[in-house]
Amino acid sequence: MQHAIAILDSGVGGLTVVKEIMRQLPQEKIIYFGDTARSPYGPRPADEVRLFTRQIVDYLAQFAPKMIVIACNTATAVALDDIRRHVGIPVVGVIHPGARAAIKSTRSGMIGVIGTEGTIRSGAYEQALKRISPGLQVFSLACPRLAPFVERGLFGADEAEDVVRSSLEPIMNVPMDCLILGCTHYPFLADAIGQVMGPGVKLISSADETAREVSAILYHKGLLSESADIPLHQFFCSGDPALFKQIAQTWLSEQISITPVIWQVPNIV
Numbered sequence: 001m002q003h004a005i006a007i008l009d010s011g012v013g014g015l016t017v018v019k020e021i022m023r024q025l026p027q028e029k030i031i032y033f034g035d036t037a038r039s040p041y042g043p044r045p046a047d048e049v050r051l052f053t054r055q056i057v058d059y060l061a062q063f064a065p066k067m068i069v070i071a072c073n074t075a076t077a078v079a080l081d082d083i084r085r086h087v088g089i090p091v092v093g094v095i096h097p098g099a100r101a102a103i104k105s106t107r108s109g110m111i112g113v114i115g116t117e118g119t120i121r122s123g124a125y126e127q128a129l130k131r132i133s134p135g136l137q138v139f140s141l142a143c144p145r146l147a148p149f150v151e152r153g154l155f156g157a158d159e160a161e162d163v164v165r166s167s168l169e170p171i172m173n174v175p176m177d178c179l180i181l182g183c184t185h186y187p188f189l190a191d192a193i194g195q196v197m198g199p200g201v202k203l204i205s206s207a208d209e210t211a212r213e214v215s216a217i218l219y220h221k222g223l224l225s226e227s228a229d230i231p232l233h234q235f236f237c238s239g240d241p242a243l244f245k246q247i248a249q250t251w252l253s254e255q256i257s258i259t260p261v262i263w264q265v266p267n268i269v
Contacts, residue, residue: 003223004029004234005214006065008056011039011151011239012247013185014071017094019252020207021069022233025215025224029231031063036239037263040147042116042183046078049118053079054086059261063234065089066223069214073098073115073183073206077122090217095119097213098180098206099128105202106136108177112201113140114168115182116147125182139174143167147185153247155188164192178202188251236261 005021007014011034018032033056035041041049053075057068068091070076070083076093084091102111113125120142129136145167154160165172171179179201181187187205194203218224225231233256237244241258248256 003064003066004031004231005067005069006031006033006057006060006063007069007071008033008053008060008075009035009072009184010041010052010074011036011147011185012244012251013147013150013183013188014069015248015251016184016187016205017069017071017207017210020211021214022252024211025218027225027227027231028218029225030233031060031065032233032235033060033261034235034237034239034244036151036237036244038238039151040116040144041072041074042118042142042144042147044074044118046118046122049075050079050082053083055263057083057087059236061087067092067214067218069210070094071184071210073124074118077119077124090221092210092213092217094184094206094210095124095182096128097209098182098204099125099132101206101209102178102180102204103129103133103136105178105204108175109133109135110137110139110174110176112171112174112176112179113138113182114143114146114171114179114186115140117142117144119182125180139171139176141168141171143183143186146189147183150185150188153243160189161192161195164189165196168193168196172196176201178204180204181206234259238263
């Protein structure tokens with residue numbers, strides 16, 4: 001049996017990380033869980049997000065994954081340490097990879113961060129950035145409308161730029177040279193965000209750097225797949241499987257199958 005990389009998110013956002021891992025590590029099998037029934041995580045209390053994340057990890061444990069990627073910034077911010085203590089395999093989040101990518105990119109030392117309320121409230125990006133480079137100026141903005149907009153499959157709609165523009169208005173004139181897309185849903189809106197922020201602001205997605213970190217850890221631990229077979233990926237979601245499948249196939253440019261999961265835990269759903 002080929003042991004897989006398990007990737008989880010509050011919804012479809014983590015597919016941006018899936019796509020990059022597929023590109024960089026084409027022999028690796030991926031098992032993905034999108035908690036679309038309870039998305040978005042951003043407005044939820046931290047304890048609830050930790051509970052949901054632990055529940056998904058416990059569900060994914062049945063597949064004996066060799067690594068877990070928490071491809072959700074909100075869950076990374078509040079649950080990463082808890083999950084690392086809970087499991088005996090490597091666990092990767094998306095915040096530190098995104099911070100490292102921004103530090104590589106910036107020339108002015110002025111970095112913007114957009115994310116969910118939970119991610120911005122946690123201060124996790126600012127802490128990660130300043131731990132590496134204390135002199136940075138960081139401008140953070142919560143954009144609560146964007147992830148639900150993507151979850152509805154509207155990222156290609158005509159109104160996308162208007163929704164993005166109204167969300168980013170408070171930081172449009174900040175003299176930053178890069179902007180961290182601090183929610184894995186936001187690369188779905190990268191064209192509109194780039195249009196609004198202009199060519200002088202480089203958009204930083206954590207997906208590329210996260211995939212590199214996954215590759216480095218697997219190599220270091222001798223866990224890279226040696227299979228010559230094309231991996232058969234598995235996708236699970238807790239909400240509407242038809243909408244998830246439509247979004248996933250559009251983003252990944254390949255046919256996939258979806259297994260819906262109905263939570264049986266009381267007082268959570």
